[in-house]
Amino acid sequence: MATYRELLQQVKGEIDEIDAPDARARHAADVTLFLDIREQDEWDEGAIPGAVHVPRGQLESRIEGLVPDRSREIVVLCAGGSRSAFAARSLADLGYENVSSLAGGFTDWKRNGFPIELPRTLSPKQRSRYSRHLLIPEVGEAGQQRLLDSRVLLIGAGGLGSPASLYLAAAGVGTIGIVDADVVDDSNLQRQIVHSTERLGEPKALSAKRTIEALNPDVEVKAYEERLTSENVERILADGWDVIVDGADNFPTRYLVNDASVWHGIPVVHGSIYRFEGQATVFKPRLPGSAAGEADGARAEEGGPCYRCLFPSPPPPELAPSCAEGGVLGVLPGIIGSLQANETLKLLLGVGDTLEGRLLLFDALGTTFDEVSVKRDPTCPVCGDRPEITEYIDYVEFCQPSASQSADGARR
């Protein structure tokens, strides 16, 4: 039987150790993964910049998800170098081939005056609320922080905006903007689950704000009780948004959202529904400035298609019945709006493959998903190589040439 001291000596003899200056050199080279296995409260008080934190007790269960590549160079550290020695041996037992323990640990690193940072940390309440996210390597604490720092603008708090806003809020997207001029009507409640019977007559933007803030107090909701128009779009976008979720119910707004998003370089997560069928895609137009800049090859990254590449013009009004005329299965916007939330979260986290360049077609009757490809149109009047439309147009006239006059007078 060995004492602790004997066991530690034995383990240290079986692993590689490096000292702080050596670790500093590797840190500067920026290829080594620094794995900090201290407890949460130790980590909260300071850490090596860029280090990944996994408390010792969770190391074996989480390391494969975090570091699938077993040949990756890892420096494991604790406060003084003892816990990390045992951890290094455990990692070797798991097949990690390139593991060193930082002798002297974080204490020695700090004593040498090497760089440290105060990690931005979640509160204990947040850690509990988002625990299922924290367990996913693609999200984790850094990803959750990113969501909390993110700003998503929802066009419409209706069928699509309801599930999208609820899931984005639950996921901890820190700021959610909602543009909707409508009030809650009893015919909405068959599908618009962010509202409720007691909210009848209440502005939808405010009703959604109440529901969302009750669901998650981390989320700040900016309610815009107005319809998006050429007159207010710049003011609303000036509040700064990372992603726009388009759940608009009419073509003029769709084209307006598109043009504004192209000019501002904001990705749009698109969804639309009718009866039993829905569509979803992601428009990620190229960054502003890069359109004219064929010469500056450094930033010549070609953007994805925009809404106008997919549908250069709307159908004539008589061929485009709305859900108010044609109806919609209540759960359909739940499915499409949830897909929009999924795409939005991936865009914010920078993980996975989005629907950019693909239009997903869902048929609720057959329960089938199909997809068709969507390509950027170099002749697109807005995002093409030689854009003809460079400022807001009369979108009502564009979408409904014959009816624009009456639309002006007889609204609502």
Add this chain to the structure above:
Amino acid sequence: MTSVRIPPTLRNEVGGERQVEASGASVREVLEDLARRYPALESQLFEDGELAPFVNVYLGGEDVRTLDGLETSVDGQQLILLPAMAGGSRELAFN
């Protein structure tokens, strides 16, 4: 015969069918055959003899405009007709 998927907004024009068969070697021939049998579709598919700008036609998942347009050979693959849907809960008016 080529099977053509009919979007929900055009189903009234084809007697409520979600999918119909039509014959022809090219996209144009298939759509013209459709329009002959369902005359109400004509104005929703064609504008001045060309594909109307507000409807997309996909063959094997690709927009035929990125292939050979109406002259694209259908080759037994399924066609999907897809007009834009605004998809919300209100009238089309920009109100």
